[in-house]
Amino acid sequence: MSESNFNGRVTDPSSLADPDPEFQDRSITCIDCSRDFIWTAGEQAFFRDKNLQNPPKRCKDCKQAKNERLSAIAAAQASGIKQRIEVTVSCARCGEVTTVPFYPSQGRPVFCRSCFLEMNPSILNPQA
Template sequence: MEFVDKILKCVDCGNEFVFTAGEQLFFHDKQFRNDPKRCKLCKAKRASGGSAVRAETRTTCSECGHETTVPFKPTQGRPVLCRECFQRKRIVPVAAQQPPATL
């Protein structure tokens, strides 16, 4: 099977990049079915966790009423907890599930 260089478009930055014949041979040998979707720069950024900055959303805690930030967009109708209330909720159910100590 003969491979020739292909021009592909990066799904992240939109720039074109070359998928070389050698890379295609490697993909073929490893039985990879899909062509790469990202250029080398975007692939490296993604691998290192580069520009993936989480968006913080300001909201009010459903338990204590304090203003807080959360790393997700809250869904309407669902409670949102600050860090302290969230930790308290996680610890209490675990302790409640343990049987009482017998003497």
């Protein structure tokens, strides 16, 4: 395992113990709670190593809160997406615009509810 330096910057091994003079602790105002937080020189070096261009916008608390919001939304979508699908189609028989709770297959006719029931009367009269 060797660390290759892609940006052509030569690291002098004797300077490794010192903080990188390129970076100094910076104060950033969090866009969520408007409090200032410190973006440390170490974090800035980490960002540069990861090739991240933009400084953080949120303090650690707000960043965590945001991640929790996002994963809650993802979890809600994963569990509820089947019930929430609503696709607007026009009925292949009468032309009426309707919505169906599924994605119609390409080339397959979709019917509005009344046409569908008319064509499939057995749905209304299930065998007892």
